[in-house]
Amino acid sequence: MTYDPMSPSQHALARGVFGGLALFAIWELAARLFDLPSYILPAVSEIIARFWTARAVLGEAAAYTLGEALAGYLLGGAIGVALALAVTLVPQLRKVIVPAATAVNSVPVVAFSPLILLWFGMGVSSKIVMVAVAVSFTMFVSALAGFDRVDERSVNLMRSFGASRAAILWKLRLPTALPLILSGMRLSTVRSLIVAIVTEMLGAYGGLGWVIYQAVIVIDFVQVWAAIFVASIASLGFFAVVSFLERRLVFWR
Amino acid sequence: MNMPMTYPSTMEPAMTPADEPILDLRKLSKTFGEVQALDGVDLTVQPGEFVTVVGPSGCGKSTLFNIVSGLEEPDNGSVLRFEGQSVHAKHLLGRVSFMPQRDLLLAWRNVIDNAILPLEIEGANKAEARAEAQRMLPEFGLAGFADKYPHELSGGMRQRVALMRTFMFKRDLLLLDEPFGALDALTRTMMQRWLLEVWQKHKRTVLFITHDVDEAIFLGDKVLVMTARPGAIKLARTVDLPRPRSADLVTSPEFISLKRELLDAIEEESMKTFGPASH
C-alpha cells in the first residue's frame, strides 16, 4: 500500500474546493465573454470586490443572522429532544404528540411566517421562533428514532443492577440516541440559516435576508450576490463545526 | 400484585443458617397472556453450589432467570424465597448478578468502563472501581485490553468482559444465561475451565443455563433438566465427579452414563416440541 497523507474526509474537502474553484472560473469567463449585465449575472470578481467594500454591512448582517439562527437552532433542538424524551418515557403521549407534530410539519414553515411576524414582531424573536419551529420537528424525528433504538434487554440489564430510571436515561438512553440526535443537529444547521434568511426577507431590521431585500429594491444585484455568498459561507462553516463536534462525540462508530 | 406469599418481615430470622438454601422456588409459574412459559418450577440452590439447567429451546429458561433477577413477577401462588426470606421478584432487583444471553456491552464504553457499570450504578467511587477492574483484567484474559472498545473485540473477549461485569457486581448468586452459547467449541472448552477456576476462587453461587449437556455436567454440582414448555423441572441429578475437574473427565464412565441419562430426558422433551403431534 502506498502512503496517503490525506484522510477520506480531506479528499472530499479537496474535491469540493476544486469543484468550487472550477465553477467560479467558468462563471467568471461566461460573465466576461458574453458581457452579461450585472442584474443577470455579475462576474465573480465583481462580487468579491464588493465583499471588501461592503465588509462592514455584510459582516454585521452575517453576525445578526447567525445569532438568530443559532438561538433558534439551540431552542428547537432542545424542544425536539425534550419531546422525543417525553414520548419515550411516557408511551401514552406518542399517540398525541406524533400526529400533532406531523400535522404542523406537513405545512412548510414559511407559511407560518405572517402569523409569527404578527405575534412576535419584526425583530429577532420572530426569526428565532421560525427557526425553532423548523428545527424542532427534524430534531424530534431524529431523537425519537434514536431513543427507539434502545435495546429493552439493556434496560433490563441495568434494572437488574438496581439502576433508577434516571440512571438508565443518563447512562443508556441518551448515549444510545446520541448518534442520531447529532446527525439531526448536523442536518438542521443549513435549514436553520435558510429559515432565518427567508424570514428576514419578509420583514426585519437587519440580517442577510434584510440586506438582500434592500439591495433588490435599489436594483443592486452585486450586493444580492455578495450577501448570498456570505450566507453560503456561514452555512458551510456552521455545518463544518457541527460535523466536527459530531465526529468527536460519536467516536465509537 | 397481591400474592399469597409472606412478605419479608421482621419476624423472620435475619441470619441464614448454613444449611438454608440461598434460592428456593416452589410451584413457580409464569404466564404471558395466552402462553404459559413456566408451570410449577421447584428448585433449591445451596450457597456455593454450581447448578446447571438444560432444557429444550423455548421451555422458559430465560423466563426463569428474568424472575429470579427481579425483572418479571411470577404468577400468583408461586413461592420465591431468597436467602431464607419470602420475597416479591421486584425486591431481587440489584440483589443478584445477572448475565443475560447476549453480552449487551455498551458501544461507547471501553472494556474497563463496561466492567464497572454495575459499580457505577451502585454509586461507587469511579476511580476505585476502575482500579479494581484493572486488577481483575488478567484473570479474565483481558490484560492489555483496558482501553479497547467492544467493536474492537472478538466474540470470546466480549463474553469475558460481560462475565467480568457480572463478577464485579458482588452478589452471592450469579445467574448466567448461556454465557458460552455463541462461542466456537475450542474457546468454549477453555472458557469452561477458566470459569470453574474463577468460581472456586470467588466462592459464589452459580445458576447456569446451557443447551450443551457436556457443559452442564462438566461445570455443575447438580444438573436440572427442564420439560418442554410450559417449563418445569423434569429431572435433577447430582454430579459426583471430583473437583478440580480436568478435560479428560468427559471420557470417564460416570460422565458418560450420566450424559446418556440426561440426553434421553432432554430428547423425550424435545420430541414433545418438535415430534409428531400426539394429543
Ligand SMILES: Nc1ncnc2c1ncn2[C@@H]1O[C@H](COP(=O)(O)OP(=O)(O)OP(=O)(O)O)[C@@H](O)[C@H]1O
Ligand atoms: N415478555 C414476554 N412476553 C410474551 N411471551 C414471552 C415473553 N418472554 C418469554 N415469552 C415466551 O415464553 C416462552 C419461554 O421463553 P424463554 O425465553 O424463557 O425460553 P428459553 O428456554 O430461554 O429459550 P432459548 O433456549 O431459546 O433461549 C417462549 O414461548 C416465549 O415466546
Ligand SMILES: [Mg+2]
Ligand atoms: Mg433463553
